[in-house]
Amino acid sequence: MARRQGTGEVTISDVARRAGVSKAQAARAMGGYGSVSSEVKQLVMQAAQELRYRPNALARSINTGKSQSIGVVVGDVENPYFGQVIRGISDVARHHDYDVVLANTGESLQDEEKAVKVLLDKRVDGLLICPTSRSAHSHILDAERAGRPVVLFDRDISVPALDVVQMSIAEVTSQVIDSLIDAGHRRIAYISTLKLSTRKFVPGQELDLSTVTQRVDGICLALKRSGIEIDPGLFRFGATDREAMQQLVEELMHLSSPPTALVASDSLVALDLLSVLRRRDLRVPTDISVVMLDDQPWAELVEPPITSVFQPAYDLGEQAAGALFERIEGTTGGRRIWLTPNLVHRSSVAPPPGWRELDR
Amino acid sequence: MARRQGTGEVTISDVARRAGVSKAQAARAMGGYGSVSSEVKQLVMQAAQELRYRPNALARSINTGKSQSIGVVVGDVENPYFGQVIRGISDVARHHDYDVVLANTGESLQDEEKAVKVLLDKRVDGLLICPTSRSAHSHILDAERAGRPVVLFDRDISVPALDVVQMSIAEVTSQVIDSLIDAGHRRIAYISTLKLSTRKFVPGQELDLSTVTQRVDGICLALKRSGIEIDPGLFRFGATDREAMQQLVEELMHLSSPPTALVASDSLVALDLLSVLRRRDLRVPTDISVVMLDDQPWAELVEPPITSVFQPAYDLGEQAAGALFERIEGTTGGRRIWLTPNLVHRSSVAPPPGWRELDR
DNA sequence: TTGTATGCGTTATCAA
């Protein structure tokens, strides 16, 4: 005979015993399913309260197959943009009475794969993923195949099989470039944190992040429309920290024809960039123009206020979570939602040094 | 006879059947416990792989009593400070192979209470809480009583019964005030988001957030040391958004003797404050000095760069998680860790308008 | 080393 001791916690059996009813009845009363007389319900409730009974959600999940929690996989919680997204997600989750299991991958594909596995093992009811890679996505599709709904947010993967909620940033980015061109710029550099897999960037090259792809495409489109040559040397990647940024700006400024305008892919990049520019005594916008592709509250407080692209991050989180719950709760999915960011003109863009209206 | 169908997922029984061994042997082989011949292990592993078997972590948890996840309860993920803390927590958790269940309470006590309950129901192995209230903490103590380890972070509660990892901000805050006094300021206002329970603030009043208490204490101490009168009217609360801030600054500046220096309790408050000052055409630091009690990267980029208190937020997260795992893994707890922030002098502090060295 | 039989704390099924 096998004998094992319990966890010492109050179980439904204890409640049943105290209420003087069967385990089944107690369970029904507590779970609010099946039929129970109000009399029994009363007794059970009372007993539960007296014993400070709390149901074991794990045991419940194992039976129902629902864990009442969703997994959220993201690269960097520290990035304020994602902080806002997560806030949106978590608000919606709370309203649906779901918990959020958060996995931070540090943009590591391995960590992402592991996170997805573990979350599936823990039987989350659905997954919200901001994929690190556009191409390496088998683990994500696996989740869907395993019957667990997945909604991608902020970034898409190369096979359009899943629900996605993302920003339509190609358009605004074109708009950014247009306004830069309008101001007289011809040499415009783009700076991103993404680490390139190849040594050098070539236009049209496949990038492993849909957002960066969108931005680069937006830039190229605008340049082409204006008949401006696309110089691969003006697209710079791997600006992961201040040192890298330092190096990168140095290289850019030593080009035979250096850029007159700099586009930072997000607010963290912009922070490093502005800091480096300041140290190098490059004045914005007189010496060089700057735009950042993610607006943050401080943008209007720095000197000069930075022209930036506002992205409704909180909304993105809300929508993504909403789409996921639509699928979890059975209604049809197949949603590909685009949110529209918008350009906020401030004072960090001016004509390039030495530019005369005549040049136009 | 009751017959019920499973979830349709591959279970250990399926693996066992395919491997031609007993369920127990298969379980042992997969779980890596008990004794299994390498032969059987081989067979089971193969079968598992072929069936794409993944263990059900919930079922495992129900047996082991360990869920391999910790709960994190925090007021506002959107605040970059907490973003950094969470990053620290989640990095440590990942190294211990634990998941993080994140609950954002929006600084609502009710939501906090519910979050703790739900997390306990889901059998998290431990709890990391940044309490919304210093006094209303029965739900927190309940968790400890239920045998689930709790470590508080950033904020303490009024009964010193639990492990806490927090910043020693009273001292730095005194230091901030000292340097303000050194610069010639006598009228120094403090602005916080905390909503006061009473209508008016009176010095020595119990505040419901340990961090705010520490700051107010630090301010009062420094003022007393310098023999400067403590004016309750210079302590302002409820600066939750830009409108409130607008109103609040208006009131302060219309005082018969308005403040010459403003201390913002965190970076979000400072953002609103600086924005309102700018709109009101008050120049920092010529018209008014500003210090913020949480340094963020943008602080050195605004004009003027803001003198602020750097708090090692990531470390706080790391330490808190570390302390929790110490307790979860059985080693002794009882840790009360203090991290030391430090004052970063920049250019937002100057003598008050009209101040002459003679006044000193 | 292996298989059998329970146990974990729920929910679900059946007969009464």
Place this chain on the structure above:
DNA sequence: TTGATAACGCATACAA
């Protein structure tokens, strides 16, 4: 409406 009991998927005590 009720109670007895199987089932969920895994871990484990015990006997073989």
